[in-house]
Amino acid sequence: MTMTRRTFLAAGLGLAAAGRAGGAGGEGPLPMATRPIPRSGERLPVIGLGTWRTFDVGPDEAERAPRREVLRRFLAGGGRAIDSSPMYGAAEEVVGDLLAGLPPDLRSRAFLATKVWTSGRAAGEAQMAESLRKLRAPRVDLMQVHNLLDWREHLATLRAWKAQGRIRYAGVTHYAAGALDELEAVVRREGIDFVQLPYSAARREAEARLLPAAAETGTAVLVMRPFEEGDLFRAVRGRPLPAWAGELGASTWSEVFLKFILGHPAVTAVIPATANPEHVLENLRAGRGPLPDAALRRRMARELRF
Numbered sequence: 001m002t003m004t005r006r007t008f009l010a011a012g013l014g015l016a017a018a019g020r021a022g023g024a025g026g027e028g029p030l031p032m033a034t035r036p037i038p039r040s041g042e043r044l045p046v047i048g049l050g051t052w053r054t055f056d057v058g059p060d061e062a063e064r065a066p067r068r069e070v071l072r073r074f075l076a077g078g079g080r081a082i083d084s085s086p087m088y089g090a091a092e093e094v095v096g097d098l099l100a101g102l103p104p105d106l107r108s109r110a111f112l113a114t115k116v117w118t119s120g121r122a123a124g125e126a127q128m129a130e131s132l133r134k135l136r137a138p139r140v141d142l143m144q145v146h147n148l149l150d151w152r153e154h155l156a157t158l159r160a161w162k163a164q165g166r167i168r169y170a171g172v173t174h175y176a177a178g179a180l181d182e183l184e185a186v187v188r189r190e191g192i193d194f195v196q197l198p199y200s201a202a203r204r205e206a207e208a209r210l211l212p213a214a215a216e217t218g219t220a221v222l223v224m225r226p227f228e229e230g231d232l233f234r235a236v237r238g239r240p241l242p243a244w245a246g247e248l249g250a251s252t253w254s255e256v257f258l259k260f261i262l263g264h265p266a267v268t269a270v271i272p273a274t275a276n277p278e279h280v281l282e283n284l285r286a287g288r289g290p291l292p293d294a295a296l297r298r299r300m301a302r303e304l305r306f
């Protein structure tokens, strides 16, 4: 593949062999890029999967079948991080049920992330225990304090649960631009493992202080809402891909949006949500091949102004 000065190979970020099982697994000529979780050095594939709204469905097989295929393709195509929350209706239970039906070699790839979203220590512990039950997991990889709700209380519990091996990493999240200062303060003072934040070509507030704070403190970053809940696709409907998309090896807008985010060096992984098995393949493709450098990212931001 030809590189230009404005792009760099994902290889520079370190590549790990990604799963190649499954026919329609999103396999490409290159494996998915991975980035280290700074506190442990464990490498995480850069494309994850959100579950808000998309996995909040009932027991009906007609609704579950496409979600099962999304999970199968995601894991077979090299993805690992699956993000949920007790706030997302049935999503945790649906993820737990559907993973249980996948072959063990795929199921075991999942890096399960969920959240605690309540007030008070006892309520938090009860809710987290319920999440483990719904996810059918003896432990989750990452437990995050959702929207910073009662975060001081919950971080104390998360540290204890981590010591007991019931979670592997602790983090905090918030979706609102107005909460980024508080997220930054927690990142700087609390030594958490992960912060989950909103960031996209159309929403760049995190670039000012929070992303640099994460990089300086060795905090892993999960990026939520990469498509602005789908608004970005609506904004470019009918618009041809820009010429520079070719330099990135991107053949869809989804890859352009995700590669913009992954071009930021502080980002560990991005968690786009989809219930569509074709879309998950597109999204996985963004984790392969070149990413934009700073100059191309500036141009992307100018041209992707919505």
Ligand SMILES: NC(=O)c1ccc[n+]([C@@H]2O[C@H](COP(=O)([O-])OP(=O)(O)OC[C@H]3O[C@@H](n4cnc5c(N)ncnc54)[C@H](OP(=O)(O)O)[C@@H]3O)[C@@H](O)[C@H]2O)c1
Pocket (backbone or CB within 6 Å): 049, 050, 051, 052, 053, 054, 083, 084, 173, 174, 175, 223, 224, 225, 226, 227, 228, 229, 230, 233, 254, 271, 272, 273, 274, 275, 276, 278, 279, 280, 282, 283
């Ligand atoms: N939204 C929040 O406030 C919030 C807060 C905290 C955490 N999070 C976490 O971040 C995750 C991601 O954010 P999000 O779910 O709000 O929004 P998002 O990932 O920015 O956008 C999801 C939307 O994009 C569409 N989509 C996905 N891939 C596509 C593709 N390749 N082509 C066209 N359309 C595509 C999906 O529809 P299809 O199903 O049709 O593909 C869905 O409507 C959440 O699921 C959750 O885990 C979100």
